[in-house]
Amino acid sequence: MILIGETGSGKTTQVPQIIHEARLEGLGTIAITQPRRVATITIALRVAAEMNTEIGGYVGYSVRFEDVTSAKTKVKYLTDGMLLREAIIDPLLKKYTVIILDEAHERTVNTDILFGIVKLAQKERTIQKLSALKVIIMSATMDVDTFRKYYDNCPVIYLEGRSYPVTIYHSKVKQEDYQYAALCTIFQLHATLPPEHHFLVFLTGQEEIETVMYNIKQITKEAPGPPIRVCPLYAGLPAAKQLQVWKDSPQDTRKVILATNIAEASVTIPHIKCVIDTGFVKERTWCTRTGAERLRVNSCAGAACWQRAGRAGRTSPGSAYRLYTATDFKARPPHNTPEIVRYFTFFY
Numbered sequence: 306m307i308l309i310g311e312t313g314s315g316k317t318t319q320v321p322q323i324i325h326e327a328r329l330e331g332l333g334t335i336a337i338t339q340p341r342r343v344a345t346i347t348i349a350l351r352v353a354a355e356m357n358t359e360i361g362g363y364v365g366y367s368v369r370f371e372d373v374t375s376a377k378t379k380v381k382y383l384t385d386g387m388l389l390r391e392a393i394i395d396p397l398l399k400k401y402t403v404i405i406l407d408e409a410h411e412r413t414v415n416t417d418i419l420f421g422i423v424k425l426a427q428k429e430r431t432i433q434k435l436s437a438l439k440v441i442i443m444s445a446t447m448d449v450d451t452f453r454k455y456y457d458n459c460p461v462i463y464l465e466g467r468s469y470p471v472t473i474y475h476s477k478v479k480q481e482d483y484q485y486a487a488l489c490t491i492f493q494l495h496a497t498l499p500p501e502h503h504f505l506v507f508l509t510g511q512e513e514i515e516t517v518m519y520n521i522k523q524i525t526k527e528a529p530g531p532p533i534r535v536c537p538l539y540a541g542l543p544a545a546k547q548l549q550v551w552k553d554s555p556q557d558t559r560k561v562i563l564a565t566n567i568a569e570a571s572v573t574i575p576h577i578k579c580v581i582d583t584g585f586v587k588e589r590t591w592c593t594r595t596g597a598e599r600l601r602v603n604s605c606a607g608a609a610c611w612q613r614a615g616r617a618g619r620t621s622p623g624s625a626y627r628l629y630t631a632t633d634f635k636a637r638p639p640h641n642t643p644e645i646v647r648y649f650t651f652f653y
């Protein structure tokens with residue numbers, strides 16, 4: 306089954322709970338994959354809190370180097386890489402009765418391989434007369450036709466509604482320097498909005514985040530307005546530092562989170578009222594001659610822009626400030642090229 310619902314409609318946190326409350330997983334477990342570690346952990350913690358249970362009990366998570374599950378776990382959040390590792394040992398994934406592949410639009414190599422593995426596991430389990438495997442593919446912004454065809458015309462369900470509206474603003478002119486544009490937007494909004502309105506700014510990598518962080522600290526020494534607490538969020542940051550982003554700021558202090566696309570999907574950071582989207586992402590590409598991996602800054606696809614905007618308005622109405630024009634947005638491809646395709650098409 307394919308499940309499409311707007312960002313913030315409750316796919317990731319509510320669907321597994323509904324399945325579990327109806328005991329549809331039977332004697333097995335529900336697995337929910339996420340492309341990123343930080344999302345996996347924070348969502349599992351949130352769902353455990355919503356179910357009023359200890360993490361590692363009925364609700365658990367598994368990421369690289371950290372397995373917080375037990376024999377009791379029925380709702381298990383895990384990175385796509387972890388499910389892939391489990392599939393190497395048990396290709397039929399027998400301990401799961403329901404597998405939810407979330408954020409399908411991201412099309413990482415791991416999730417693309419998992420799409421095939423779960424399809425094969427489902428067929429093989431039917432042939433071997435083992436317990437049935439239910440597969441749910443979820444996203445807010447995926448290419449439904451391609452997936453539906455791949456899964457033998459499976460049913461597609463559209464979830465309507467979201468908690469809070471997000472107003473989108475586009476830049477009126479093309480920005481030559483998106484880091485500078487991001488800084489100007491941060492300080493324009495900072496001068497007018499109350500301090501409890503926190504900002505989430507999308508940049509492309511650690512170096513850029515550190516530069517913008519330094520500039521914010523320098524400018525705040527002289528700029529008017531409430532104090533600013535700057536929080537970086539990128540994949541290379543130790544997990545404990547990543548989780549600082551979810552910590553409350555002192556009263557009357559604005560939180561400004563400078564993140565890469567790891568904050569783009571699934572995560573809910575409370576009190577984010579403004580998303581500032583530069584419209585760029587650093588993508589992995591490969592040199593097929595040498596096999597060397599490279600990172601390149603590219604414009605992100607329409608689906609990613611919608612995901613980023615969706616980070617505002619999760620706990621109250623919000624706004625997304627796109628530092629690119631509406632014409633630029635319309636010209637972007639709706640979906641990014643799957644990582645697996647980029648892997649095979651880069652010849653240098």
Ligand SMILES: Nc1ncnc2c1ncn2[C@@H]1O[C@H](COP(=O)(O)OP(=O)(O)OP(=O)(O)O)[C@@H](O)[C@H]1O
Nearest residue numbers: 312313314315316317318319351445571573619620
């Ligand atoms: N950690 C949290 N703190 C506060 N509210 C939260 C938290 N996690 C989720 N929520 C609330 O639950 C709603 C649904 O979140 P959920 O992640 O299930 O949505 P989703 O449909 O999967 O979104 P996305 O497509 O962006 O992943 C959010 O909009 C938010 O209101």
